[in-house]
Amino acid sequence: MLAALWDSPRLRAWAGQALLLFLFVGTLVWLAANTVENLAVRSIRVGFDFLARPANFPISESVVPYSPMDSFAWAYVVGIGNTLMISAMAILSATLLGLLVGLARRARHPMLSGVAGVFVTAVRNTPLIVQLLFWYALVTTALPAPRNALHPLPYIYLSQRGLYLPGIDWSGNGWGFAAGTAGILVAAAMLARRLRRQGRTAPALPAVGAAAAVLALAWITGIGAAASLPELRGFNFSGGMRLSPEFAALMVGLVLYTSVFIGEIIRGGIDAVGRGQWEAGRALGLSERQTLMRIVMPQALRVIIPPLTTQYLSTVKNSTLALAVGFPELGLVIGTVINQTGQALESIAILLAVYLTIGAAVSLLMNWCNARTALVTR
Secondary structure, eight states, X not given: OHHHHHTOHHHHHHHHHHHHHHHHHHHXXXXXXXXXHHHHHTTOOOSSGGGGSXXXXXXSOOSSOOOTTSBHHHHHHHXXXXXXXXXXXXXXXXXXXXXXXXXXXXXXXXXXXXXXXXXHHHHHTSOHHXXXXXXXXXXXHHSOOXXXXXXXXXXXXXETTEEEEOEEEEESOHHHHHHHHHHHHXXXXXXXXXXXHTTOOOTHHHHHHHHHHHHXXXXXXXXXXXXXXXXXXXXXXXXXXXXXXXXXXXXXXXXXXXXXXXXXXXXXXXXXXXXXXHHHHHHTTOOHHHHIIIIIHHHHHHHHHHXXXXXXXXXXXXXXXXXXXXXXXXXXXXXXHHHHHOOHHHHHHHHHHHHHHHHHHHHHHHHHHHHHHSOOOO
């Protein structure tokens, strides 16, 4: 009977899988026990109770409000918010610039395609961290002091302290208004989609309803806005909106570096579509732009989206290089917390979990887009 069981391919496959799982779990248990024992010998505490203690260190820039009296947990939230902001802005900006780069590389004009080729070659073959340091040095040394700031347009000033722009000062329950507005927009989009599926052409109904709901929400939350203009006071500017040199250097370097890879992905996807599609578009009387947008690009997306997903994930992970220019994203906050508390294992575990979650979310979103554009054959 044992020989008969062993001769079963299905049983042998399950036995091999079970053995591998046992070895993997055993290795993890051994590593955990060994780590706990070594930490106990060195009298190093392990746990997440430090998250409730005051952080007692400043964060220069944050998407959400922060003060040094806030907890370490809130400092992590601030770092996550900065990371998400940088990643989203870099991905969006690099995608738009990469589309222009990819189209320029395919242009028939020799100077335009040549300049695009030189740009791609120069940026792609230079390490990202070197580019970040270059832009940071350029911003902090080549620009003038605030008293001699560049003034290209009214109420716009560029100096070593950063870029100052007109801003808006909000009053009232801003977070409640923002969350409510997001919910209203999502509900309006779902309603518009449902109406389209039912064959009802009433696009104005969800839009008017959403506008009325947003106005009502603004009145309920007491939200208000006032213009804030930058002006020179003493040795620096006050008022308005400030983009720091660290933020500017990080965005310029990350966007330029990512855009060349996205541009090559888009160029390769367009070139993968057969020339017959272009000829069919011309035969129908379509212009080159119409042929590209209506015939070629929908087919090219099937080739573009899979490698574009990898590039988006790389952009999220490349945001950790912000610590090279001093921008307080999650990695810099983690390093400061480790220096303050010595809780390295817990902090690194949080860092890994956050980036794993962000990466999984980006992958799920791009896989959904890929499924929508994939060629379905039955």
